[in-house]
Amino acid sequence: AEQADLTMSAKNIELLRQGSLLAATSLQLTAKDVFAGGKARLALLACDLLLSIAVAEYLSPIAMALSAPDAAKPVTQDRLEELKQLVSAISDSGIGDGDSELKKALEHLSELASAAATEQFLASAERIYPNKQALMEDVYMLRALRKSPQEASELLSMRRFLQRAVLPADETELSMDRMVVLEQMTFATLAVEPQRYPSAKALADSFRRKYVSSYREHHTRYWAEMARLHTRLWEAQPHTDALRRMNTLTDLGPPAGVGALAACEELAALTAGCPLIGGVEEMLETEAVCPDCGLSLDQTAPTQRVDEVLSHISRACHRQMARLSSSAVQQVLRNSNDARVDQFLKVVQASQLSSLSDILDDDLIGYLRRFLVEGRIETALRPIFDQLQEGVTPKVDEAKTAMREVSQVLQRAFQAAQRALPPAETTVTNSPPPRRKRKR
Numbered sequence: 001a002e003q004a005d006l007t008m009s010a011k012n013i014e015l016l017r018q019g020s021l022l023a024a025t026s027l028q029l030t031a032k033d034v035f036a037g038g039k040a041r042l043a044l045l046a047c048d049l050l051l052s053i054a055v056a057e058y059l060s061p062i063a064m065a066l067s068a069p070d071a072a073k074p075v076t077q078d079r080l081e082e083l084k085q086l087v088s089a090i091s092d093s094g095i096g097d098g099d100s101e102l103k104k105a106l107e108h109l110s111e112l113a114s115a116a117a118t119e120q121f122l123a124s125a126e127r128i129y130p131n132k133q134a135l136m137e138d139v140y141m142l143r144a145l146r147k148s149p150q151e152a153s154e155l156l157s158m159r160r161f162l163q164r165a166v167l168p169a170d171e172t173e174l175s176m177d178r179m180v181v182l183e184q185m186t187f188a189t190l191a192v193e194p195q196r197y198p199s200a201k202a203l204a205d206s207f208r209r210k211y212v213s214s215y216r217e218h219h220t221r222y223w224a225e226m227a228r229l230h231t232r233l234w235e236a237q238p239h240t241d242a243l244r245r246m247n248t249l250t251d252l253g254p255p256a257g258v259g260a261l262a263a264c265e266e267l268a269a270l271t272a273g274c275p276l277i278g279g280v281e282e283m284l285e286t287e288a289v290c291p292d293c294g295l296s297l298d299q300t301a302p303t304q305r306v307d308e309v310l311s312h313i314s315r316a317c318h319r320q321m322a323r324l325s326s327s328a329v330q331q332v333l334r335n336s337n338d339a340r341v342d343q344f345l346k347v348v349q350a351s352q353l354s355s356l357s358d359i360l361d362d363d364l365i366g367y368l369r370r371f372l373v374e375g376r377i378e379t380a381l382r383p384i385f386d387q388l389q390e391g392v393t394p395k396v397d398e399a400k401t402a403m404r405e406v407s408q409v410l411q412r413a414f415q416a417a418q419r420a421l422p423p424a425e426t427t428v429t430n431s432p433p434p435r436r437k438r439k440r
Helices: 010-017 042-067 078-093 100-113 118-128 132-147 149-164 172-184 187-192 194-235 237-247 258-270 303-324 327-334 339-349 353-359 362-389 396-418
Strands: 005-007 039-041
Touching: 010 039, 039 042, 042 078, 042 118, 042 132, 078 100, 078 132, 100 118, 100 132, 100 149, 132 149, 132 187, 149 172, 149 187, 149 194, 172 194, 187 194, 194 237, 194 258, 194 303, 237 258, 237 303, 237 362, 258 303, 339 362, 362 396
Parallel strands: none
Antiparallel strands: 005 039
């Protein structure tokens, strides 16, 4: 660091200024830039050398990918102009329009080729291509599209298929086939060794046939199991409706099974079915997954999740029934002198969950809410009424406290009534999914 700027005689400085800088990579500075002002500006030279080396680490793979199998041209900024022309040619040709992989490659390479300064090029290259092999593959992609557009378009399609063909861990043979195809089906192969492409394509076609066969079987099994789960959720609908209604009785305590009810709603939508359950075989010529449901080969039906959710709902129903069967609640409800309430109390006392769902509708819930609220209000005002009965004037603070409690009871009741179930909310239907009309 102390020798960053080396002082030399004017004669020696002039001799060096007339010379040339020799380095393993192309430098931006000249000898006249470094040896000026009577000093050897070594710090400036070091910075330029480090920058040039870093840039060469990206220009070199670009040069190789542009020339292979021939020897790479000199690693200079001219390679970026050559790359820019290649990007422009593919963009203007319209080949592969709509392909996301090609679009991404064009955007990335265009940013590199259009960099206004060396520092900008390096910053973009390091951000976009931490893996230089990916940089070369993108260049090979454009070369292949220019040289063999039909084969390159097929390769783009196959790569999309392979990327979406997710395999479960137990499909070891199919996974091995996929790995081999990915290694063989590269744009480097098509651009540099086109004679190897037919054999690579044959491997890819073989993998596709095996995969599609496995996928069709999996799709059928999966949605058959999902239909069974959907039926279970539909059969549990009376229990979920009963729980939702009981949860509006805020005087019983906090609502129970709220998370399970939300999960049940999600599962009902998830298991509703795929329109192509009987015809996915007609849709898999180019797609790796069903275009309607997007099912992957490693995806399994949520059987355990449905078991857990329905179990939670059952326990939540029994928890609310236990609250309703408490002596305090029973005493309040018995004062209603309503036949439906009496029948409800008998069901609750017997813990008959199946019978509960038959009688617990919105009207009965309204009755129950009213009687529970009346009981709360009576409890809050009883001390005041007792004092009046005894001829004692209640204290102002006691009266205010009682009225405040009555107000809170009524507010909770109004809020619960507003949150009561709207018609047909979260109803699980047991009808089959709509069938899609397929083109013949």
